[in-house]
Amino acid sequence: MQYLQLATVPVDQNDDNLILLVEPTTLDQLDAVLQPTEMIFLRQSVAKGVRAFFFPQANNAVFVRVLEPASDVAPGLEEARLDATKLLCELKNYHVESAIVRTFCPEERALAFLEGLMLGSYQFVNYFSDPSKKSKQLTSLRWAEAHVPQTAVNELNSLVQAVFMTRDMVNEPHSHFDALKLADVALEAGKVFGFSVEVLGKEKIEELKMGGLLAVNQASTIPPQFCILEWRPESPRNKKPVVLIGKGVVYDTGGLSLKSPDGMENMKCDMAGAAAVIGTLSAIAQSNMPIHVIGLIPATDNKVGDRALSPGDVIRMYSGTTVEVVNTDAEGRLILADAMHYAKQFEPDLVLDLATLTGAAVRALGSQAICYMGTADAKVKRALETSGWNTYERLVELPLWKEYGDELKSSIADLKNMGNGPAGMITAGKFLEHFADYPWLHLDIAGSAYLRAANGYRPKEGTGVGVRLLFDFLKKWGAEE
Numbered sequence: 001m002q003y004l005q006l007a008t009v010p011v012d013q014n015d016d017n018l019i020l021l022v023e024p025t026t027l028d029q030l031d032a033v034l035q036p037t038e039m040i041f042l043r044q045s046v047a048k049g050v051r052a053f054f055f056p057q058a059n060n061a062v063f064v065r066v067l068e069p070a071s072d073v074a075p076g077l078e079e080a081r082l083d084a085t086k087l088l089c090e091l092k093n094y095h096v097e098s099a100i101v102r103t104f105c106p107e108e109r110a111l112a113f114l115e116g117l118m119l120g121s122y123q124f125v126n127y128f129s130d131p132s133k134k135s136k137q138l139t140s141l142r143w144a145e146a147h148v149p150q151t152a153v154n155e156l157n158s159l160v161q162a163v164f165m166t167r168d169m170v171n172e173p174h175s176h177f178d179a180l181k182l183a184d185v186a187l188e189a190g191k192v193f194g195f196s197v198e199v200l201g202k203e204k205i206e207e208l209k210m211g212g213l214l215a216v217n218q219a220s221t222i223p224p225q226f227c228i229l230e231w232r233p234e235s236p237r238n239k240k241p242v243v244l245i246g247k248g249v250v251y252d253t254g255g256l257s258l259k260s261p262d263g264m265e266n267m268k269c270d271m272a273g274a275a276a277v278i279g280t281l282s283a284i285a286q287s288n289m290p291i292h293v294i295g296l297i298p299a300t301d302n303k304v305g306d307r308a309l310s311p312g313d314v315i316r317m318y319s320g321t322t323v324e325v326v327n328t329d330a331e332g333r334l335i336l337a338d339a340m341h342y343a344k345q346f347e348p349d350l351v352l353d354l355a356t357l358t359g360a361a362v363r364a365l366g367s368q369a370i371c372y373m374g375t376a377d378a379k380v381k382r383a384l385e386t387s388g389w390n391t392y393e394r395l396v397e398l399p400l401w402k403e404y405g406d407e408l409k410s411s412i413a414d415l416k417n418m419g420n421g422p423a424g425m426i427t428a429g430k431f432l433e434h435f436a437d438y439p440w441l442h443l444d445i446a447g448s449a450y451l452r453a454a455n456g457y458r459p460k461e462g463t464g465v466g467v468r469l470l471f472d473f474l475k476k477w478g479a480e481e
Contacts, residue, residue, distance in 0.1 A: 003118075006153055008144075013142075014033070015060075017062070017063070018033070018102065019100070022103075023067050034062065034064075051068070063090065063091070067105060078112070081457055084117040087117070097137075098140030098141070103143070103145065107149065114141070115457075118141065119457040120457035124461070158283050159283050161282070162283035162471075168462070169185060170275050171461050173268055178301065179220075179248065181250075189282050195281050196229070200227075209316070210318040210342075211315045211316045212315065213334070219303040219304055219308035219309070225248075225300075226299070226339075231281055231291075238477070240346070241349065242292070243348040244295045245273075246274035246277035247298075247335065248335070249300060249331065250301050252329070254302065254328065266461075269461070271299070272449035275464075276466030281295050287471075290478050294343075296342060298339045317334070322415070323416070324417070327417065332428075336432060351440045352440070353440075353442050356445055359424070360424035361444040366447055369396050370445050370448055370465070371447075372398070372442060372443045374400070381441070386476075387473040391469050400433060405430040417431060429444075
């Protein structure tokens with residue numbers, strides 16, 4: 001995996017292409033960098049509303065970006081990220097592969113701009129016959145700042161690396177990425193970043209009687225895996241762990257409730273929740289975050305075959321609950337429920353699950369927000385929403401009213417695995433709620449985990465959504481604890 005890493009240089013180093021980031025109130029600080037005629041042109045153009053400039057020099061080039069003043073912090077940070085993404089297109093046109101950034105704006109916006117440059121530089125070129133011909137992005141980025149916050153730079157590098165790793169996992173074709181490979185990636189990430197990983201194979205899963213995971217896996221030739229990731233620093237600030245659960249359906253045909261061809265085309269992305277959990281554990285471990293976090297990943301594919309789970313079947317979950325399976329394409333909640341029951345042994349402070357769970361979430365909010373719901377208290381929900389704004393991985397809370405649960409009543413088992421159709425993202429949440437006896441939040445990332453077209457610094461296909469959100473949330477959670 002290749003990713004753009006940020007380095008630091010002395011503030012007076014100008015031996016490369018320069019990117020100058022300013023606000024209208026700080027234009028005068030460019031006097032020491034630009035020529036007098038360039039400054040005259042710059043001031044006149046900014047007064048007319050121009051915000052992007054290119055000044056060719058003898059041995060390099062200077063790019064200037066003028067950020068609009070921001071009255072609200074979160075939109076101001078997002079504007080900086082998006083401005084950086086637009087600049088990447090210009091850098092590519094001029095074949096700029098390396099640059100030094102000098103910033104004349106508040107540190108928070110400067111870091112957001114750098115984050116946008118880094119996140120927008122992502123490419124997945126693994127399967128081209130000559131990847132070098134496809135790779136045309138910025139490869140070297142340095143920040144010239146008088147008082148460089150090195151901790152922030154290191155944290156940004158760790159976070160971007162984790163997001164890229166998450167995107168890579170989601171983008172891997174199923175022909176090269178099955179449940180066994182997902183477990184291998186988790187094990188390798190643990191070795192590289194310093195968290196522990198235990199993988200339970202099919203024999204142990206059968207011994208535990210994880211009926212949901214086993215049922216979804218029935219038609220597969222690849223055995224299921226159950227991954228347990230743990231980051232436990234020497235002196236964690238939380239007495240009880242936070243548990244992250246990620247849906248790991250590496251490919252979803254819908255089972256016998258077969259998806260349409262259009263619906264099945266991108267189902268390699270159905271393990272985006274699992275990928276986000278691996279990415280988040282990698283980022284917090286590399287950053288040595290002082291908080292105890294456990295990740296749980298049930299992994300399988302959902303295939304069609306003579307042994308496949310059938311609509312109308314009744315299965316017994318790990319918890320002992322019986323479930324009438326009315327739709328085999330509602331499989332994610334079955335494997336998540338087993339993981340949620342497994343989490344009870346840790347007596348967690350909080351459990352968050354991430355899953356590309358329902359098409360209803362996409363229809364409700366599109367790709368710009370995450371549907372979420374759960375039983376955690378209002379303070380936790382508001383903290384998560386704040387992190388959503390900080391990272392622009394925004395969330396919209398949906399209700400878990402009793403009436404939605406009534407749709408899951410079965411005449412032959414404890415539960416049905418699906419409601420009657422409308423508000424399917426909520427009835428899916430109500431199903432999962434049955435298996436939670438701890439503070440819990442469910443994040444349906446179906447809309448934002450995988451895009452059919454690039455959107456700013458979020459690339460086409462895997463976006464890595466959830467990693468930045470959870471990192472920001474857990475960082476603040478640890479500080480409060």
